[in-house]
Amino acid sequence: MFKTRKDFVFVILAGIFITNAVTAELIGGKLIQIGPFVMSIGILPWPIVFLTTDLINEYFGEKGVKKLSLITACLIAYAFVILLVAIGIPAAKGISPVSDEQFQAVFGQSMWIIVGSIIAFMFSQLIDVTLFWFFKNKTGDQKIWLRTTGSTIISQLFDSFIVLGIAFWLPGKINFDTFISSALTGYTFKLIIAIVLTPLIYLGHYAIKKYLADE
Numbered sequence: 001m002f003k004t005r006k007d008f009v010f011v012i013l014a015g016i017f018i019t020n021a022v023t024a025e026l027i028g029g030k031l032i033q034i035g036p037f038v039m040s041i042g043i044l045p046w047p048i049v050f051l052t053t054d055l056i057n058e059y060f061g062e063k064g065v066k067k068l069s070l071i072t073a074c075l076i077a078y079a080f081v082i083l084l085v086a087i088g089i090p091a092a093k094g095i096s097p098v099s100d101e102q103f104q105a106v107f108g109q110s111m112w113i114i115v116g117s118i119i120a121f122m123f124s125q126l127i128d129v130t131l132f133w134f135f136k137n138k139t140g141d142q143k144i145w146l147r148t149t150g151s152t153i154i155s156q157l158f159d160s161f162i163v164l165g166i167a168f169w170l171p172g173k174i175n176f177d178t179f180i181s182s183a184l185t186g187y188t189f190k191l192i193i194a195i196v197l198t199p200l201i202y203l204g205h206y207a208i209k210k211y212l213a214d215e
Contacts, residue, residue: 005212010060014068017052020045021072021121022079025114028167029106037185038178040164042117047193050156053125054148055204057132059212069125073118080114083107112173116166124159128152148201152194160187 028042057065087108091100128151135147161183169179 005214006059009208009211010056010064013052013056014071017049017056017068018072018075020048020052022076024049025076025079025117026107028117028163031168031182034185034189038174038182039186039189040167040182043160043186043189046156046190047197050148050152050190050194051197051200051204053128054132054152054201055208057129057147058144058205059208062129062133065125065129069122069129073122076114076118076121083114112167112171116163119166120159120162123162124155127158128155131155144201144205145198149194149198153191156190156194157187160184160190 024042024045027044028040030041031038032041053065056068087100087104091098091103131151131154132147135143135150139146164174164179164183164186168174168182169176174182
């Protein structure tokens, strides 16, 4: 099935990328509080998406990331359709442990999150891949931290505001002050995680390079 080790690496990275992106959409309706700040729990899987995006960028290029991002957006939209159908089918009265109201409360909110996330995801991924290759073309193979962290810092600023604005503020789930506070909190969290994950970027580069060199 896999003709080369590079094919295998791409499938693994793509699987991790897609799984975390779709999972983030499904759990994103839950808001958590850290001190005085509120943010969606859906941001928890995104640092892994950052990590795999950078590794795919490095080894499979700009086209690889763009194609995978488009495929992922289509799969998120597919999840949206399945959830819509599932919400429309009545639960078995007195049998189903989850009522229609409970199901709607959890996954109905995901509808707005999925719409917002698809828009934010594609927009931020295009920014990320453009900045990644801008920095790479300037620095060559040096300063991996600059192209990975730098592209993430800027792209996720847009992502944080777009997804929360569409998913929570526009439908009236949160007020404007909470929207701004939550977006800034989520962005700060992503920024910190992106910096913390920098050693893992180098570790991932080392592991993949060693694995491919043995082919």
